Amino acid sequence: MSKGFLWFAQNNENTDYVELSIKLAESIKKHNKENKICVVTDENSKFQHKSVDVVKVLSDDNSAEHEMKWANEYKAFSVTPFTHTIKLESDMLWTTNTDWWWYHLWQHDLVFSVDCRDYKDHVVKHSPYRDLFVRNRLPNIYNGMIYFRKSKWAQRFFKLAEDITTNWNEVKTKMLINCHDTYPSTDVVYALAYRLIDPTNKKLIDYEWFKFLHHKPGINGLMNKRDQNNYLYTNRTGDNIYLGEKRVSRVWHYYDKELYGKYI
Amino acid sequence: MIEPELGNKKNGKEWRNVDRHMAYELSPYDTTLVMDIDYFPFTDNLRQFLETDYDFLISKEAYDLTNRNSFDHRRWSLIDMVWATVFVFRKGAKAKRIFDMVKYVKHYYAYFNELYRVYGKNFRNDYAFAIALEQANGFINYDTLPIRLATLPPDCKIVKFTDTGVAWQYKDNINYIEDQDVHVLNKESINV
Numbered sequence A: 001m002s003k004g005f006l007w008f009a010q011n012n013e014n015t016d017y018v019e020l021s022i023k024l025a026e027s028i029k030k031h032n033k034e035n036k037i038c039v040v041t042d043e044n045s046k047f048q049h050k051s052v053d054v055v056k057v058l059s060d061d062n063s064a065e066h067e068m069k070w071a072n073e074y075k076a077f078s079v080t081p082f083t084h085t086i087k088l089e090s091d092m093l094w095t096t097n098t099d100w101w102w103y104h105l106w107q108h109d110l111v112f113s114v115d116c117r118d119y120k121d122h123v124v125k126h127s128p129y130r131d132l133f134v135r136n137r138l139p140n141i142y143n144g145m146i147y148f149r150k151s152k153w154a155q156r157f158f159k160l161a162e163d164i165t166t167n168w169n170e171v172k173t174k175m176l177i178n179c180h181d182t183y184p185s186t187d188v189v190y191a192l193a194y195r196l197i198d199p200t201n202k203k204l205i206d207y208e209w210f211k212f213l214h215h216k217p218g219i220n221g222l223m224n225k226r227d228q229n230n231y232l233y234t235n236r237t238g239d240n241i242y243l244g245e246k247r248v249s250r251v252w253h254y255y256d257k258e259l260y261g262k263y264i
Numbered sequence B: 001m002i003e004p005e006l007g008n009k010k011n012g013k014e015w016r017n018v019d020r021h022m023a024y025e026l027s028p029y030d031t032t033l034v035m036d037i038d039y040f041p042f043t044d045n046l047r048q049f050l051e052t053d054y055d056f057l058i059s060k061e062a063y064d065l066t067n068r069n070s071f072d073h074r075r076w077s078l079i080d081m082v083w084a085t086v087f088v089f090r091k092g093a094k095a096k097r098i099f100d101m102v103k104y105v106k107h108y109y110a111y112f113n114e115l116y117r118v119y120g121k122n123f124r125n126d127y128a129f130a131i132a133l134e135q136a137n138g139f140i141n142y143d144t145l146p147i148r149l150a151t152l153p154p155d156c157k158i159v160k161f162t163d164t165g166v167a168w169q170y171k172d173n174i175n176y177i178e179d180q181d182v183h184v185l186n187k188e189s190i191n192v
Helices: A017-031 A073-079 A101-105 A131-135 A152-166 A168-175 A186-197 B020-026 B045-051 B093-107 B109-115 B125-136 B187-191
Strands: A003-009 A037-041 A054-057 A084-088 A110-114 A141-149 A235-237 A240-243 B031-035 B056-059 B061-064 B083-090 B148-152 B157-161 B165-170 B173-178 B182-184
Touching: A003 A017, A003 A073, A017 A037, A037 A073, A073 A141, A073 A152, A073 A186, A084 A101, A110 A152, A131 A186, A141 A152, A141 A186, A152 A168, A152 A186, A168 A186, B020 B031, B020 B083, B020 B093, B020 B125, B031 B045, B045 B083, B056 B093, B056 B125, B083 B093, B083 B125, B083 B148, B083 B182, B093 B109, B093 B125, B109 B125, B165 B182
Parallel strands: A003 A037, A003 A084, A037 A054, B061 B148, B148 B182
Antiparallel strands: A084 A141, A110 A141, A235 A240, B031 B083, B056 B083, B157 B165, B165 B173
16 A cells, blocks of 8 residues: 655746755655555656656657647556656645655545635635636536545546546636636646535535645735745745745745756 | 823824833733723723733735725835834733833934835834834734724814714714724824
């Protein structure tokens, strides 16, 4: 029975996701005893690093021609080497020990981060980025942090995610209202798949601690600021990241790749 | 009896509010509930907070009894404000550290006021305690009272006090509340 973290890292023209992945892996290793890590990548981005235990190279890259490399994320279930997996995104950073999470998570088949948090650690249920979710009555889940175990229920979920991804053009025009994403955005794919397997959210687990800090201006309530990092004095002191009056003390989805190198 | 420290102004008048950091030393009790004199406890709800295991609890949210949400203070500073109107502390290392930090913040208030971009420049306990709590708790969340302080904004004129509640006038409306603790911001209420 193995436990571990998994995420996808496929470089594109703008971002070196492998570099971000190494930072994330190092931060997990630093804080957690349970720290096995698997990064899924493509032929062009493959790498080796001491902080990453398993690097899996996709044999069939569904997003090879895509600008945004989202089309492989449904494969998380089939590629994970772990029985219990926490799936992340590479532009995240671990800031605290979360070993205790497993005792709660592994009692379930599938756990999503429902809603997210702003830099003040407030839970944010409504954000300007999620109009599509409201319009289509999709659950407000984030693919940035998901737990799943090898189970029939999780398998069913990821099979649906595969069907949605591989039929994206039909799905976005016939099943979704006002969806104009060229590529299958993982948040939308996962939310729609979950809506299909659990339309009333009867089995949706919502742990208040299983949420990450999402560093988007609209989540932070700082859409009216020209540069939220300047406003918040984003800085690193020692090993700690500070945003405004707060020290980042949860999983941080920094999102803004320019922060990498400056503070990460 | 103490001699109040002078020099802080509000609306051009002397504002005698800068001594609250002395509560720790002045209190003869192990556990102390500190209240503003314009907070009227028409219930004994606060009593339960004297019997907890927390070292320091302060109120962070106020509820505008006129339903105008006039206490959304985020826009007035970078930091979340607390309401030093009501707080409870139990003497010990943690509470002492917080009060020591309040003194420090008070001493360098001009600096902290700029750092946290507080709109008002005069000394305000609500910000001094908020800043001290952030600093003393390692810049993460701290314990707060699980209540929202029912508050009447300054533009509400108090028309009647009874043993159980208060009636007020806002514009052309008269309203009243009973069996509920109330923070009254209109200082003319003393003349009712």
